[in-house]
Amino acid sequence: MKNRVVSSGEKATSLRYNLMELAAEKNDVISLGRGDPDLDTPAEIIEGTSRRMQTTPSSIPVRGLLELRRSVANHYQITKGLDFDPEQEIIITNGGQEGLFLTMLALVNPGDSVATPDPRYSSYDQAIGAAGGSIVEIPTGKDLRFELDADDLRQGIQAAKILVLVNPSNPTGALVRADGVQRIAEAARDLDIVVVSDEIYEEVVYDNQRLLSTVACEGMRERTVTLSGFSKAYAMTGFRVGYLVGDPAFIDAVERIKAATSGPCPLLSQNAALTALEEAPHVPAEFRTIYQRRRDCMTAGLDAMGISYGHPGGGLFMWADISPFGVPAEEFCLDVLRQTGVLMFPGKSFGQKWEYFVRISLLAKEAKITEALERLGDHIENLRAGTR
Amino acid sequence: MSDYTASSTKRALAQRTTVHSGTSVPSLKIRTEPLDAGLLEDLRDHLLAGETHYTTRPGVLELRQQLARRITITGGPEYDAERETIITAGEGEALFATLLGLGLSEGSRVSADDDGGRHSKLFAILGIQVVQPADVKMGPPPLEYSELVTEKAAAGTTDDDEVLRKPMVGDTSYQADEKTKCIVNVGSLAFGNSTFGWPAVGPHTVVIGNFDGLAGISSFRLGYVVGPENLVKKIMTWKQAFSICTAAPSQRAAIWTLDQKGSCKQ
Numbered sequence: 001m002k003n004r005v006v007s008s009g010e011k012a013t014s015l016r017y018n019l020m021e022l023a024a025e026k027n028d029v030i031s032l033g034r035g036d037p038d039l040d041t042p043a044e045i046i047e048g049t050s051r052r053m054q055t056t057p058s059s060i061p062v063r064g065l066l067e068l069r070r071s072v073a074n075h076y077q078i079t080k081g082l083d084f085d086p087e088q089e090i091i092i093t094n095g096g097q098e099g100l101f102l103t104m105l106a107l108v109n110p111g112d113s114v115a116t117p118d119p120r121y122s123s124y125d126q127a128i129g130a131a132g133g134s135i136v137e138i139p140t141g142k143d144l145r146f147e148l149d150a151d152d153l154r155q156g157i158q159a160a161k162i163l164v165l166v167n168p169s170n171p172t173g174a175l176v177r178a179d180g181v182q183r184i185a186e187a188a189r190d191l192d193i194v195v196v197s198d199e200i201y202e203e204v205v206y207d208n209q210r211l212l213s214t215v216a217c218e219g220m221r222e223r224t225v226t227l228s229g230f231s232k233a234y235a236m237t238g239f240r241v242g243y244l245v246g247d248p249a250f251i252d253a254v255e256r257i258k259a260a261t262s263g264p265c266p267l268l269s270q271n272a273a274l275t276a277l278e279e280a281p282h283v284p285a286e287f288r289t290i291y292q293r294r295r296d297c298m299t300a301g302l303d304a305m306g307i308s309y310g311h312p313g314g315g316l317f318m319w320a321d322i323s324p325f326g327v328p329a330e331e332f333c334l335d336v337l338r339q340t341g342v343l344m345f346p347g348k349s350f351g352q353k354w355e356y357f358v359r360i361s362l363l364a365k366e367a368k369i370t371e372a373l374e375r376l377g378d379h380i381e382n383l384r385a386g387t388r
Numbered sequence: 389m390s391d392y393t394a395s396s397t398k399r400a401l402a403q404r405t406t407v408h409s410g411t412s413v414p415s416l417k418i419r420t421e422p423l424d425a426g427l428l429e430d431l432r433d434h435l436l437a438g439e440t441h442y443t444t445r446p447g448v449l450e451l452r453q454q455l456a457r458r459i460t461i462t463g464g465p466e467y468d469a470e471r472e473t474i475i476t477a478g479e480g481e482a483l484f485a486t487l488l489g490l491g492l493s494e495g496s497r498v499s500a501d502d503d504g505g506r507h508s509k510l511f512a513i514l515g516i517q518v519v520q521p522a523d524v525k526m527g528p529p530p531l532e533y534s535e536l537v538t539e540k541a542a543a544g545t546t547d548d549d550e551v552l553r554k555p556m557v558g559d560t561s562y563q564a565d566e567k568t569k570c571i572v573n574v575g576s577l578a579f580g581n582s583t584f585g586w587p588a589v590g591p592h593t594v595v596i597g598n599f600d601g602l603a604g605i606s607s608f609r610l611g612y613v614v615g616p617e618n619l620v621k622k623i624m625t626w627k628q629a630f631s632i633c634t635a636a637p638s639q640r641a642a643i644w645t646l647d648q649k650g651s652c653k654q
Contacts, residue, residue, distance in 0.1 A: 013629065017628075040440050040441075041435065046432060047432075050431070050435075053423060053431075056422055057420060058419065059420060061417045062417060094477050095631055097629075097631055101629065101630050106401060107400050107402055109402045110515070112402075123629055126625075126626070130488055130493075131402065132493065161400055194396060222396050222397055223400075225397065237632075238439060238440045238443065238635065238636030238637070239440065239635055239636070240477070240633070240634070240636075241635075246397060247396075247397035250401065253401050253405035256405065256407070256509075257405070260484075260507070260509040260510040260513050261481055261630075262478050262481040262609070262631065263418055263477075263609060264418055264609065265609070265635075266607060266635045268608065268637045269635050272637075
C-alpha cells in the first residue's frame with residue numbers, strides 16, 4: 001500500500017517535471033523553474049579538481065575523503081566558530097537531496113511524524129514517506145510572512161519527534177533571522193525534538209544578513225542534524241556532493257545506510273568539493289552579489305505588476321501570490337509557459353493549500369529576468385483586461 | 389557534551405539503524421584504480437564547457453544509448469535507451485530505487501537466496517522480509533530477487549567480500565509466472581569479464597547492474613536500471629527523490645571509457 005505522504009510527494013514532483021518536459025519542447029523558454037544555478041562552476045574549481053585527480057587514493061571511505069571532511073570541519077570553525085570532529089561528526093553525501101533522504105531513513109520509524117514548514121520542498125514528503133513516517137505541517141504565511149515561527153511550532157508540533165527547518169526556505173525564500181532561530185531552538189529543547197536544519201542555501205543570504213545555524217544555539221549541538229552542500233553556493237549541482245553534520249551515533253547510522261544504498265560519493269565530485277572549499281572560498285560571496293541583484297530586479301518587476309510575494313531574505317526563489325487573477329497556479333503556469341515561454345512552478349507542487357501561489361526562481365541572467373517580467377506583465381495585463 | 393544532550397539525536401535514531409551486519413555487508417570503503425590521462429583531459433574539457441549542471445533525471449542519453457548497446461552486444465535483451473534505462477549512483481542505488489519503485493516498503497516480502505546476497509543489508513534496512521524461494525508457506529511474495537555475480541564481489545563494489553553466487557545459465561528465466569515482478573542483479577555482466585550469459589527476462593523483470601567492469605571506472609560509482617517502461621517510470625521517481633540525478637562527470641567518464649576501443653577489462 002502506497003504511503004499517502006509518498007503519493008503527495010510524487011504528485012508534487014511530477015507537477016514540476018511535467019512542466020519542465022513541456023518547456024523542453026518549446027523554443028525561447030526562459031526558465032524560472034528548477035533550482036539549478038544557471039552559473040557554471042568556476043574554472044578554478046575545475047582546474048583544481050583536474051589537478052587533484054592526477055593521484056587517486058587506493059580506496060574511498062563511504063563517509064567520504066577524510067581530507068574533505070577536515071575541510072568541511074575547518075569551514076565550520078572559520079565561518080561559525082564551531083568545532084566538529086571530521087572523523088565522527090561529518091559524512092559526505094550525493095548532494096543535499098541524498099543527505100535529507102538518508103537523514104529521514106536514519107531518524108524516522110514507521111508511524112513517526114515529522115514536522116515541516118508549509119509550504120515545503122516536496123522531496124521531503126518522499127523521504128519521510130519512504131521511511132514510513134507522516135508529516136505534520138507547521139503553517140507559515142500569515143500576512144505573507146513565511147518564516148517559521150516558534151509559537152506556531154509549539155502549537156502545531158503534536159507528537160512529531162523531528163522538525164525540519166529549511167533556512168532560507170525553498171520555496172519561499174523566507175529567512176528565519178537569528179532571533180527567530182534562537183526561539184525555535186528554545187522550543188526544540190522544551191519539546192525535546194531533533195531539528196534537521198537544511199542549510200543548503202546558507203551562503204545565499206541577502207541584505208548583509210548572516211544565517212545563524214541552528215547547531216550554534218545553546219544546547220542544540222546534540223539535537224541538530226545540519227544538511228548542506230556545494231550545489232548552490234558554488235554552482236556545482238552536476239557534481240552531486242553535499243554533507244551532513246551531526247551526532248557521532250547519527251553519522252554512524254547514516255554511514256551504514258549509505259553503505260547499503262549508494263556507497264561513497266564519486267571521487268571526482270569529492271575532489272571538486274575539496275577544491276571549492278580550499279581554493280575558491282571567495283565564490284559564494286561573488287554569486288550572492290549576482291543573486292541579490294536578480295532578486296532586486298524581480299521584486300521591482302513584481303511590485304510594478306502589483307503582485308504580492310513573501311519577502312525573499314535568502315535562497316534562490318520567490319513565492320508570489322497570484323490569487324487576484326482568479327486562476328489556479330497549475331493552470332496559470334501552464335498558460336504562462338504556453339503563451340509567453342516563461343517557466344515557473346505552481347504552488348501546489350510545494351503543499352496542497354498553495355493553489356494560488358507560484359515559485360519563481362532567480363536562476364537566469366538579469367537580462368532574461370527582465371525579459372521574463374515583460375512577458376509576464378503582458379500576460380497579466382491581458383488577464384486583467386479579460387482578454388485571456 | 390552533557391549526557392542529556394548527547395543522547396537526544398541518538399535516542400531519536402530509527403530502529404532500522406540498529407540492523408546488524410550479516411556475512412555480506414557492503415564494505416565501508418571501495419577500492420579505486422588509477423585514472424587514464426586521456427580520461428582526465430576529456431573530463432576537464434567537458435566540465436569547462438559547462439557540463440557542471442544536473443543531467444536529465446534518468447541520465448545522459450548518450451550513456452544510456454551506450455548501455456543499451458552493451459547489453460545487446462553481450463547477449464542481453466534489447467532496451468529502449470530513452471524510455472527503459474536509468475543511470476544510478478552505483479548498483480546499490482539501483483536496487484534501492486527499484487525496490488521503492490516497485491512498491492515495496494516495511495513489512496513487504498521478497499523471495500531471494502541468501503537473505504538477499506550482497507545487498508542483504510539494504511533489504512534489512514528497508515524492513516523488507518526476505519524468504520527463501522522454496523519457502524511458500526506464507527504465500528508467494530510479490531517480488532523475486534536474484535543475483536548473478538560474474539566477478540569476484542562484482543569488481544570493486546565491495547572490499548573483502550567474496551560472494552560468488554550460483555552460476556546462472558543463459559536460458560534461465562527470472563520470472564516464475566506472469567504476474568510476479570522480478571529483479572535480476574547482473575553485476576558487471578554488461579561490461580566485465582563473464583563466463584555466464586544473460587538470463588532470459590520476462591515482461592515484469594527489472595535488471596540492475598554496475599559499470600565496474602570498465603577499467604578505471606569504479607571511483608565514479610555508476611550503476612543502472614533497465615526494464616519495461618511502465619516499471620522504469622516508477623523507479624525513476626525514486627531515483628529522482630533520492631539523489632535527483634547521477635553525477636554528470638561520472639556519466640561523462642563512462643561515455644569516454646566506452647568510446648575507447650578495448651577499454652573493457654576483458
